[in-house]
Amino acid sequence: MLFETLATTGHEEVVFCHNKEAGLKAIIAIHNSVLGPALGGLRMWPYRSEQEAVADVLRLSRGMTYKNAVAGLNLGGGKAVIIGDPAKDKSEALFRAFGRFVESLNGRYITAEDVGIDVNDMEWVFRETSFVTGVHQVHGGSGDPSPFTAYGTLQGLMAALNARFGDEEVGRFSYAVQGAGHVGMEFIKLLREQGAKVYVTDINKDLVDRAVDEHGCIAVGLDEIYDVDADVYSPCALGGTVNEQTLPRLKCKVICGAANNQLADDAIGDEVTRRGIYYAPDYAVNAGGVMNISLEIDGYNRERAMRMMRTIYHNVSRIFEIARRDNIPTYKAADRMAEERIAAIGRLRLPHLGVPAPSFHGRRGS
Numbered sequence: 001m002l003f004e005t006l007a008t009t010g011h012e013e014v015v016f017c018h019n020k021e022a023g024l025k026a027i028i029a030i031h032n033s034v035l036g037p038a039l040g041g042l043r044m045w046p047y048r049s050e051q052e053a054v055a056d057v058l059r060l061s062r063g064m065t066y067k068n069a070v071a072g073l074n075l076g077g078g079k080a081v082i083i084g085d086p087a088k089d090k091s092e093a094l095f096r097a098f099g100r101f102v103e104s105l106n107g108r109y110i111t112a113e114d115v116g117i118d119v120n121d122m123e124w125v126f127r128e129t130s131f132v133t134g135v136h137q138v139h140g141g142s143g144d145p146s147p148f149t150a151y152g153t154l155q156g157l158m159a160a161l162n163a164r165f166g167d168e169e170v171g172r173f174s175y176a177v178q179g180a181g182h183v184g185m186e187f188i189k190l191l192r193e194q195g196a197k198v199y200v201t202d203i204n205k206d207l208v209d210r211a212v213d214e215h216g217c218i219a220v221g222l223d224e225i226y227d228v229d230a231d232v233y234s235p236c237a238l239g240g241t242v243n244e245q246t247l248p249r250l251k252c253k254v255i256c257g258a259a260n261n262q263l264a265d266d267a268i269g270d271e272v273t274r275r276g277i278y279y280a281p282d283y284a285v286n287a288g289g290v291m292n293i294s295l296e297i298d299g300y301n302r303e304r305a306m307r308m309m310r311t312i313y314h315n316v317s318r319i320f321e322i323a324r325r326d327n328i329p330t331y332k333a334a335d336r337m338a339e340e341r342i343a344a345i346g347r348l349r350l351p352h353l354g355v356p357a358p359s360f361h362g363r364r365g366s
């Protein structure tokens with residue numbers, strides 16, 4: 001049954017990790033390693049069943065293949081999940097046991113933080129393996145990715161504005177930003193620095209007040225954000241906010257934000273295109289976080305990180321070109337761009353050409 005699923009999803013390797021004493025039940029999934037070692041976060045979640053955990057790790061690891069490929073990284077897609085409650089089940093032994101499994105894969109999977117995991121957990125993982133990113137800055141970690149993600153989102157936005165209006169002057173347009181959290185607040189700041197008109201909402205009133213007082217935004221209600229007359233709708237909070245209920249209300253010409261999984265489903269993505277709205281695919285726009293941690297692999301450097309964020313402009317522009325070339329919605333064009341890159345680089349690595357796949361030897365200096 002599982003092999004049948006893997007035949008459809010195209011996964012290369014799925015590792016079930018068990019350590020009774022440490023209470024570890026984890027699954028590591030390597031989806032595709034054509035571009036390089038599989039990088040993707042570790043999630044800890046109280047899954048109701050093992051099937052649910054398997055489905056999640058397969059879905060998330062596949063997503064990382066596409067995200068890393070579109071980001072232009074020499075990395076494949078992978079993900080890991082620990083079945084457990086992050087509020088109750090964490091221990092040194094648990095994370096060290098997990099780290100030993102990561103180490104046993106000899107660099108084919110590189111782990112990172114995801115939902116339910118923090119930098120302290122990663123410190124335990126790091127005791128057992130160097131195939132880890134997102135550790136504390138004292139170990140060469142890259143720190144909070146949010147400002148980078150926000151800057152990358154700005155690059156994606158400029159590409160989308162250029163595609164839609166032939167004008168990427170951010171300050172000439174108006175924005176409805178949903179969520180003024182870690183990424184949203186930084187993004188708002190960047191928009192306001194360029195003189196843009198910014199409407200903002202958040203369930204946390206203090207954050208809205210800050211956006212208004214410190215950055216001069218216009219506060220709107222949680223539901224009102226879908227009705228404001230703004231050129232760009234920028235989801236920076238939750239997924240699924242572009243859906244059957246909200247889409248008919250949106251007056252924007254462009255959708256571009258940092259949130260993951262913005263489209264409720266593919267049909268909505270098709271409808272967005274039909275309505276002439278330019279959607280900048282979320283996983284291309286918000287790749288700043290993964291780009292940042294990817295740089296930890298050969299020694300983190302802030303300047304290289306900022307330079308890398310700017311490539312998001314070209315990635316998103318390329319997606320709009322593919323959408324135009326093939327007459328498809330941008331969410332499909334992003335997938336196509338990833339698949340084309342994996343196929344092209346995969347061909348270069350054919351053994352008869354004598355070009356080996358890149359390898360990863362652990363954190364430099366560790």
Ligand code: NAD
Pocket residue numbers: 145146147149178179180181182183184201202203204207222236237238239258259260286287288289
């Ligand atoms: P965050 O938790 O700091 O911010 C999210 C904000 O959204 C919070 O302030 C929260 O109060 C608000 N919010 C929640 N529900 C809301 C609602 N219904 N209406 C309005 N506001 C609501 O998270 P973040 O790190 O800023 O990430 C934001 C989004 O970007 C998430 O979807 C995340 O997965 C994605 N993302 C973040 C990064 C990163 O570097 N942090 C990287 C890639 C993707």
